[in-house]
Amino acid sequence: MKKRRVTSTDVARKAGVSQSAVSRTFSPWPTQSGVSAEIREKVLRAAKELGYQPNAIARSLITQRSRIVGVLFSYLDNPFYARALELLCHGLQARGYHALVFMMSDTLQDIDSTVSDILQYQVDGLLTASVELSSKLCIECTERGIPVVMFNRTQDDPGLSAVTTDNIGGGRLAAKALLDAGCERLAVLAGWEGASTSRDREFGFRAELHARGAELFERANGNFNLEDTAQATRAFFKDRDPAERPDALFVINDYMAIRAMDVIRNELGLRIPEDVSVVGFDDISTAAQPTYGLTTVRQPINRMVEASLRLLFEQIEDSAAQPEHVMLGAQLVERHSVRRKSSP
Structure with missing residues (x-):
């Protein structure tokens, strides 16, 4: 019985x-x-x-709060996002909330379908990372009174809150580091074309080159994918004369930069930084390991998570709270993957 x-x-x-x-x-x-x-x-x-x-379900019927926040990621292969998810979940739990985590592809159609499923769970808010949302979906969330905060992404929608690093400024820092080191043939290994992070970092990089009277030597897409990154890196350097290949590479994130460094050294037999200097973006833990010593642009991930949670709960607790875009400063972390400029 x-x-x-x-x-x-x-x-x-x-x-x-x-x-x-x-x-x-x-x-x-x-x-x-x-x-x-x-x-x-x-x-x-x-x-x-x-x-x-x-009974949490019974309590939610009384309070009209599920105390559940939908968290959307497109991938966790990049350690930056794995760490962000960990911090977001801990932050939600510390406030008596729980994360309902969904994984999805980068296509807007799949994202919209997944978010529609999430909304059936009566979530109190939505945190998105490494994904873009359609205007239609943003309107639907707004009409339902569900606050949305984008982590490490931005969109041209005044109804969305967002927390990012100054990606344009960070791209400029990367270019400055390579130009100051005396590099002349600078290339960019970009991410997925639809990502605001990749777009803004490359824009800042190009802007600094232009300001210094330099031009981008070459460009390719890694699409935030390790195999695509490896193929692009080979195309940059394999079977090319030194004067006809890049002597510096800005990779849009560290996840791809680590893979590019492995290809450059282990497959192609080139030296870093003697033959090619490399700069990444994010400052994941692997970047600091002696094996790589990657010079990179640091994102203040702890502060980004704190700001994202603050914006989310301000809007959950006060429906009149206005969406906000928080932009935090980027910092260049110098290690050993960029050559030192020769003394005159």
Whole structure:
């Protein structure tokens, strides 16, 4: 025979308190529940003896809050996004919320379909990372009163909040580092064409070259994919005379930069930085390992996550809160993958 589920009424009866006292004891905000320490202790003791667990679904029906946030990623191969997901989940849990994580491809059609599925779970908000949203979907979220915060992406939509690094400024830092080192034939290994991060970083890189009277020597796409990155790197350097190949490479993120460095050294037998200097973007942990010593542009990931959660909860708690774009400064981290300029 199936055992009957223990209810908050059972706990209240055993503890000798009201049912509302039980509900307030198990509130996600115990410090604001108005329950004395003595009553709280009675309720918790009774709940433990009876094997009671609060019903989150029932609570959501009363509060009209699911305490669930949808989190969208297109891929986690890049350690930057794996770390971001970890920090976002910890941050949500610390506030009494839980993440409903969905993975999807980069195509807008698949993204729209997945988000429509997420909205059926009555999420209180949406955090997106490494994906772009269609205007139609943004309007749907706005009409439903569901705040959306984009992490490490931007879109031309005033109804969306976004948190990014200054990607244009970071691209300029990368170009400056290579030009200051005396590099002359600078190439870009870009990511997926639809990503605002790749677009803005390349724009900043080109802008700095133009400001210094230099031109981009060559360009290819790695599409945030390791095999595409390897093929593009081979096309840059394989079987080409030194004067006809790049002597510097700006890779749009570290994930691709590490793969490019492996191809340059291990497959093609070239030296870094003597034959080619390399700069990445993100500052993932692998970049700092002695094997790579990758000079890169650092994204302040902890501050980006904190800002994303702040914007999200401001809008969850206050429907009148306005969307905001937070842009944090980029920082060049110099290691050993860029050659030192020769003394005159």
